[in-house]
Amino acid sequence: MSASLRRPARLPETHLLLTAMPACQPAIVLTTCPSQAEAERIGKLLLQQRLAACVQYEAIQSQYLWQGELCCDSEIRLTIKTAEQHYPAVERLILEQHSYDCPQILLLSVSGGAEGYLKWLNDSLAP
Template sequence: MSVVIAYCSCPDARSAGVLARALVEERLAACVSELPSVRSTYRWQGSVEQGEEVLLMIKTTSDRLDALGARLAALHPYELPELIAVEAIGGLAPYLAWVAQQTRDDD
């Protein structure tokens, strides 16, 4: 099991807050940081779109990623929510241990 940082964009602060709270309450994430006012440019259904979004940085573990993705898909307002995860290759050992502890399903 490793610590991962998952990224997810949201259309607004309200939906970002709802998702962040649910993921932490359900122990799918130890911490979710909300980065307001990111500008995204993307291709969607044949058109190039641009818009302001809130980016979530979700700190979790690799073994919780599938459950996190399923919950995100159920709660997210987008038809196709973004979820991209990268492995943390290092970090402060006590923090990494805290992330693992907070995402344990058996507490």
Template sequence: MSETTKGAAARDVFVIMTSVGSEEEAERIAGALVEGRLAACCQTFPISSTYRWKGEICRDTEFLLLAKTAKAAEAVERVREQHSYEIPEIIVIPVIGGHEPYLEWVRRSSS
């Protein structure tokens, strides 16, 4: 377990989560983040979403994008700029531990 961090040691690494309406949009945002060194890695997944919007219950297929970064504020701003939704879901999750060599790679790759 010597290569695993716990607690505050990893608090400079974040996962940014957003959902978008198409695979193309997810890939475009992921590319902007990685190419701009605002994320080390992005993953996209097709998802089913159920939500309330403007008084209606909606069910849609969306794409979830997860981005690993050491530059949360800048990455959030880039996602916001690139996102097509009126009120995009953009959630920042602090990483509180993990495999230290991977976390170090995230730090190096997103700075």
């Protein structure tokens, strides 16, 4: 058999990532809140509206510049598991519910993940 007709010993890793992707494009949204109560209120609304499949809360210490002043505050970081198609609604909800004038809201694309987890994520979100 000629070398050009042989199959590769293994598929490229990019192929494995693409086959594990669900129908929706998974994404992570990060935001912070000044209190656990506010973080949980926003997280609960996202879950109730099926804009998020999971919301994780972490206590963090943030140091940043705000209006020319160096600030240091305790905050709660929300890691929101969602799909890119839901980002506009997630952002809108956070902006409507948040007490900060200019909350951090970052969208992170997900390029792959465990097939079972990605299926659960997809099944947990609104269509």
